[in-house]
Amino acid sequence: MIQLYVNGSRHSLDVDPSTPLLWILRDTLGLTGTKYGCGIAACGACTVHVDGQALRSCVTPVSSVEGKHVTTIEGLSDDGGHPVQQAWVAEEVPQCGFCQSGQIMAAVALLAGNPRPTDADIEDAMSGIICRCGTYQRIRRAIRRAAQSMAREA
Amino acid sequence: MGEMVTIGRRSFLKYTAAAGGGLLIGFSLPARASQIGMEPAAAEFAPNAWIRVSPDNVVTLMVASSEMGQGVMTAIPMLAADEMDADWSRVRIETAPAAREYFNPLIGQQLTGGSTAVRAFWMPVRQAGAAARAMLIEAAAATWAVPAAQCHTDNGTVVHRASGRKLSYGALADKAAALPVPKSVVLKEPSEFRLIGTPVARVDTPAKVAGKAVFGQDVRLSGMLTALVLRCPVFGGRLAGFDAAAARAVPGVRAVFAIESGVAVVAEGFWSAKTGRDALRARWDEGANAALSSAVIKRRFEEAARRPGAVARNVGNAGAAEASSTTRLDAIYEVPFLAHACMEPMNCTADVRPDRCDVWVPTQAQTGAQRTAAAITGLPEGRVMIHTTFLGGGFGRRSEQDFVSEAVQISKTVRAPVKLLWTREDDMQHDFYRPATYNVLSAGIGGRGALLSWRHHIVGPSIFARVFPKSIKNGIDPTSVEGAANLPYAVPNIHVTYVLDDPGVPVGFWRSVGSSQNAFVTECFLDEVAHATGRDPYQMRRALLNKHPRHLAVLDLAARQAGWGRPLPPGRHHGIAVAGSFGSYVAEVAEVSISAHGGVRVHRVVCAVDCGMVVNPDTVKAQMESGIVYGLSAALADEITIKDGRVQQSNFNDYPVLRMDSMPEIEVHIVRSAEPPGGIGEPGTPPIAPAVANAVFAATGRPIRRLPIRIA
Numbered sequence: 001m002i003q004l005y006v007n008g009s010r011h012s013l014d015v016d017p018s019t020p021l022l023w024i025l026r027d028t029l030g031l032t033g034t035k036y037g038c039g040i041a042a043c044g045a046c047t048v049h050v051d052g053q054a055l056r057s058c059v060t061p062v063s064s065v066e067g068k069h070v071t072t073i074e075g076l077s078d079d080g081g082h083p084v085q086q087a088w089v090a091e092e093v094p095q096c097g098f099c100q101s102g103q104i105m106a107a108v109a110l111l112a113g114n115p116r117p118t119d120a121d122i123e124d125a126m127s128g129i130i131c132r133c134g135t136y137q138r139i140r141r142a143i144r145r146a147a148q149s150m151a152r153e154a
Numbered sequence: 155m156g157e158m159v160t161i162g163r164r165s166f167l168k169y170t171a172a173a174g175g176g177l178l179i180g181f182s183l184p185a186r187a188s189q190i191g192m193e194p195a196a197a198e199f200a201p202n203a204w205i206r207v208s209p210d211n212v213v214t215l216m217v218a219s220s221e222m223g224q225g226v227m228t229a230i231p232m233l234a235a236d237e238m239d240a241d242w243s244r245v246r247i248e249t250a251p252a253a254r255e256y257f258n259p260l261i262g263q264q265l266t267g268g269s270t271a272v273r274a275f276w277m278p279v280r281q282a283g284a285a286a287r288a289m290l291i292e293a294a295a296a297t298w299a300v301p302a303a304q305c306h307t308d309n310g311t312v313v314h315r316a317s318g319r320k321l322s323y324g325a326l327a328d329k330a331a332a333l334p335v336p337k338s339v340v341l342k343e344p345s346e347f348r349l350i351g352t353p354v355a356r357v358d359t360p361a362k363v364a365g366k367a368v369f370g371q372d373v374r375l376s377g378m379l380t381a382l383v384l385r386c387p388v389f390g391g392r393l394a395g396f397d398a399a400a401a402r403a404v405p406g407v408r409a410v411f412a413i414e415s416g417v418a419v420v421a422e423g424f425w426s427a428k429t430g431r432d433a434l435r436a437r438w439d440e441g442a443n444a445a446l447s448s449a450v451i452k453r454r455f456e457e458a459a460r461r462p463g464a465v466a467r468n469v470g471n472a473g474a475a476e477a478s479s480t481t482r483l484d485a486i487y488e489v490p491f492l493a494h495a496c497m498e499p500m501n502c503t504a505d506v507r508p509d510r511c512d513v514w515v516p517t518q519a520q521t522g523a524q525r526t527a528a529a530i531t532g533l534p535e536g537r538v539m540i541h542t543t544f545l546g547g548g549f550g551r552r553s554e555q556d557f558v559s560e561a562v563q564i565s566k567t568v569r570a571p572v573k574l575l576w577t578r579e580d581d582m583q584h585d586f587y588r589p590a591t592y593n594v595l596s597a598g599i600g601g602r603g604a605l606l607s608w609r610h611h612i613v614g615p616s617i618f619a620r621v622f623p624k625s626i627k628n629g630i631d632p633t634s635v636e637g638a639a640n641l642p643y644a645v646p647n648i649h650v651t652y653v654l655d656d657p658g659v660p661v662g663f664w665r666s667v668g669s670s671q672n673a674f675v676t677e678c679f680l681d682e683v684a685h686a687t688g689r690d691p692y693q694m695r696r697a698l699l700n701k702h703p704r705h706l707a708v709l710d711l712a713a714r715q716a717g718w719g720r721p722l723p724p725g726r727h728h729g730i731a732v733a734g735s736f737g738s739y740v741a742e743v744a745e746v747s748i749s750a751h752g753g754v755r756v757h758r759v760v761c762a763v764d765c766g767m768v769v770n771p772d773t774v775k776a777q778m779e780s781g782i783v784y785g786l787s788a789a790l791a792d793e794i795t796i797k798d799g800r801v802q803q804s805n806f807n808d809y810p811v812l813r814m815d816s817m818p819e820i821e822v823h824i825v826r827s828a829e830p831p832g833g834i835g836e837p838g839t840p841p842i843a844p845a846v847a848n849a850v851f852a853a854t855g856r857p858i859r860r861l862p863i864r865i866a
Contacts, residue, residue, distance in 0.1 A: 033365020035498070039805075080363050104363060132783075
């Protein structure tokens with residue numbers, strides 16, 4: 001049995017310990033907001049937080065997150081009300097939307113550790129996540145907007 | 155007053171009280187001959203059913219086009235809501251099932267492609283909205299016993315001007331449902347639009363930022379199994395045999411069996427299916443393509459180029475003009491096969507039962523999916539229900555049926571709901587690729603530098619040969635020559651020819667199709683002519699576009715906004731290109747620098763677009779940004795190569811696409827226009843590769859004749 005916490009709930013799972021966390025989230029727990037895009041940590045669509053750090057769940061064996069706290073897009077807010085999600089809405093970021101859970105999770109992790117990121121910081125943190133619709137320019141704007149609104153709230 | 159549209163009585167097919175006492179209304183319009191070269195349906199009346207008004211004032215609007223990022227789920231309902239004066243905050247949007255009522259009149263089936271959604275539904279959906287509005291007015295007028303002409307609508311209510319009385323649409327739904335449908339409707343003048351032309355927020359954004367939007371990959375059904383398929387790595391190869399023992403021994407694997415395209419491994423979830431597939435041993439008869447390689451294909455194309463080819467356009471006498479020209483320019487241009495690489499790999503969920511089949515699928519082609527499933531199950535089409543999910547990218551790839559066919563075959567065999575998933579590697583190596591082409595160009599230049607003749611000889615495989623063979627006329631696949639045969643420049647002698655040569659790599663529609671490559675070839679070769687005659691590439695285009703005001707206007711706007719001709723920072727260079735495609739006109743100026751080791755950096759792209767009347771300006775901007783980024787990946791990095799009959803690339807590590815660290819600043823300027831709407835999903839893509847390549851040419855003095863751009 002592997003124990004972990006997902007979005008605040010404790011789960012005891014009888015699963016193959018080598019199974020990537022992504023498929024535990026999607027297939028076992030039914031949390032489909034985290035996406036499969038490449039399976040080799042090359043696209044970032046599967047990005048979640050493990051103990052607050054952004055991590056590619058598609059190459060992370062579930063055994064390696066034993067006892068840890070996992071946050072997925074579903075756990076970010078109840079109603080899409082996280083300042084990063086609101087900034088995404090305000091800037092009309094998503095097109096097809098498939099990559100955006102990963103983009104948002106990466107942006108939230110960036111801002112948690114670096115509330116006033118430079119453009120270079122944003123590029124460093126976000127270049128691991130591919131968007132084939134090309135929403136990068138809006139993502140940059142949304143991160144700047146979220147940083148401002150979070151600074152006001154703080 | 156607005157435009158009067160007469161609707162024949164016979165064309166009205168569907169008008170019934172909806173469940174709960176609502177108003178269901180629709181019109182049919184004859185399918186029009188295709189504007190995009192796709193096979194039109196026979197002249198038939200395709201009924202449309204778009205609107206339901208319920209007593210609680212909720213207006214339900216249907217969307218028959220697939221939402222793949224292009225904003226169609228917002229744009230099409232805006233058309234109906236505006237014409238019927240609905241309260242947008244009370245509009246509910248529903249994805250249409252597969253049904254004849256929802257056929258795209260430009261294509262003759264329910265298919266989202268060719269940047270046609272707004273062009274196809276601009277009139278019928280507005281007419282449906284206007285008719286609903288007229289009937290609601292009539293219902294209110296009858297209630298109040300006043301002439302309808304004394305009533306008007308205001309945001310979901312009918313108002314009697316003189317008395318100030320009001321009734322909501324919901325309150326009128328029952329009564330309106332009993333009225334006859336008007337034989338003709340009055341459409342709004344553009345000046346009367348309240349929603350059309352405004353940046354209405356996309357309706358799908360909240361779900362997409364919350365992780366709640368359901369893509370095909372996210373479908374979950376009770377008792378559902380997950381399947382992966384092992385396919386022959388060589389195009390056209392067949393299964394010769396397989397040993398399933400090791401795969402069956404993997405915990406969670408439920409079944410392993412052959413299907414048309416390979417061997418299906420069905421399991422309890424993705425990971426067990428993947429582990430099972432990894433353990434599977436299969437033998438393949440690799441067939442005729444076993445030795446195919448990119449080098450072989452290049453030699454084939456070179457040989458095929460010696461054949462004369464079918465004539466796609468002939469103006470004047472290019473041969474004679476060349477003979478009398480003082481200078482002749484010759485060049486070979488090549489573009490590679492490209493994968494679509496949608497963020498969401500292909501997938502489909504099917505539940506085949508004895509009496510019906512349900513398919514949940516991120517598809518651009520509902521009619522095709524329905525027909526595919528009907529053929530496999532033997533069920534009538536009406537017993538096949540297509541549930542269109544959100545699409546994690548489409549770009550043409552999701553107009554294909556391969557993944558639908560696999561899912562239906564597998565569910566039929568295991569008699570359970572099955573979600574077929576493709577891995578990224580499956581997706582990259584079993585695509586229908588953007589055709590590679592080989593282009594022989596020559597230009598004749600006169601004494602004073604005048605461009606006298608233009609010859610463009612295209613060699614490449616045909617998309618239509620597989621999907622619409624009847625649309626190949628006189629040896630011409632229109633998609634192979636689009637962007638080449640319609641060269642807009644005033645050249646007195648033009649000769650464009652095409653040799654269909656199929657080396658065996660499957661090809662399909664890829665965002666902007668023929669224009670994705672022909673704009674590169676023609677716009678870069680034109681810069682070679684400008685260079686050879688000592689002219690400014692922008693000014694030369696201006697001079698040659700005197701009969702094409704819409705091309706000229708976007709060209710001028712892009713050049714002006716980019717500061718064409720003004721000094722740039724050291725090491726920066728401009729390139730310009732213009733292309734008309736899918737009913738729209740786009741010019742782009744790229745500002746580029748080249749690093750010491752030959753890396754091309756695109757700093758800024760200025761885009762000007764004329765897409766006729768704009769439905770949603772923010773969506774137009776987003777689609778230009780998107781088309782540019784998609785084309786930039788192809789210009790700078792992407793290439794599918796073949797060795798031993800196999801695709802050599804497998805994932806984003808060896809098929810690198812544009813990431814944020816290479817993202818230029820993009821500015822989009824929209825030309826104000828009263829022309830009918832053009833497409834927006836694709837037209838942003840064609841000009842970007844030539845704009846960047848022309849900037850590199852300006853920087854180095856050496857033309858770029860092959861994509862992706864490599865600086866030796």
